[in-house]
Amino acid sequence: MKEIPQEVKENLSKLREQIDKIDEEIVRLLNKRAKLAKEVGHIKKQYRLPIYVPSREREIFERLIKLNEKYKEFPTDYIKPVFREIISACRSTEENLKVAYLGPKATFTHQASIQYFGQAVEHIPVATIKDVFEEIVKGKVDFGVVPVENTIEGVVNYTLDMFMDFDLKITGEIILEISLHLMGINPNLSEIERVYSHRHAFAECRDWLHKNLPNAQLIEVESTAKAAEMAKDDYESVAIASEAAADIYGLHIIERKIDKHLHNFTRFIVIGKDIPKPTGNDKTSFIFSVKNEVGALYKTLEPLYKRGINMTKIESRPSKKGAWDYIFFTDIEGHIENKNIKEALKELENISPYFKILGSYPKAQ
C-alpha cells in the first residue's frame, strides 16, 4: 500500500469528523420527522383517514427529486429508495401495516412488495394468489401484492379471474425488471446434475441452459425462491432465481442474467379495500361485458374515444357464466374522480350488461 503523508491523514480524519456530524444531524432530523408523522397519524386515526396515503408519498418523492437536481452531489436515482425507507419507517410509527404477497420469501413478488411499501411493514408470504385476496377480505392484512402480467409470458390469468369473485380494489401497481441468475454452492458447472426453477424461468433461460448445461436434469418447482431453497445444500444442484433469493439462501451467483430477453419486466398490482386519492398521474382499471351483437365492443368503448381517454390495455377472459361469453379487463389513463373519466365510465356502464370498477391508482414510475 502507498504511504499516506501526515497532512493527508489529518485531512481524511477532518472529513470523516464532518461526515459524523452530518450523520448525527440526520438522525436528529429523522427523529423529528418521525415525531411529526406520529402526530399526523393521531389526527388520521381520530378522523378515520387512511394511514397509508400514496398520493402524499408520491408528492414528497417528486418534490425531493427535483430539489436534489439543484445540488447534484447525491445521486438522484437514490433519492427515492432512501426516502422510501424513511417514509416507510415514519409510517410504521403511526401503524404497523401488514401486506400479504405471493410467497415464499425472496420471490419477485416479495421484491415488488418491498420496493412499493419499504422495509418497515410486515410482509407476509402466502401460498396462492387466492390466499392474498382472502387475507384482505378477512381483515388479516391491509394490502396484498400479486403479479398480473409479464412482458414475455403475458397475463397472469388467475389474478384477473380473482376480481370476478372478490370485491377488492387495485390500489397501486409496481413494475419490476426481472433478471434471472444461475446460483448454487458449487461454481463448477461440470459437476452440476440438476437445475431447479419455475416454468417461466426455464422458458426464459432455455438457450443458455442448452449451451452450458445440456445434460443437467431440469426440475420445475412452484417459484424461483423455492428453487434457491432446493439448491442451498446440494453440491450437484443449481437454481435459476433472483438476486434476493441468492442473498436469503446464501447462494453464490455463478452466472448473471442468463435470461435471453433484455427487457423482461413484470407488472404487479397492489390490492386493498379503498380507492386512493388522485395524484395527477393515475390509471383506472375496470371490467365489462358486451351484448352479443354487431359492433358491441366498438360501441361500448366509444365513450372513451369521444373524450380522448387513452386506453393502455384491454384483455379478454371467459366470463365462466356461459360459453363464449367474455369479460374485458381494461386500463385507461386518469382517475375515477376526474370529471371526464367519471362521465365516460357512467356511459359505458349504461351500455354494458356487466360493469365493475377495479380501482384508480398512481401509475408506476
Ligand SMILES: O=C(O)C(=O)C[C@]1(C(=O)O)C=C[C@@H](O)C=C1
Ligand atoms: O402525511 C401523512 O399522511 C403521513 O402520515 C406522513 C407520511 C410521511 O412519512 O411523510 C407517512 C405515511 C403516509 O403514507 C404519507 C406520508
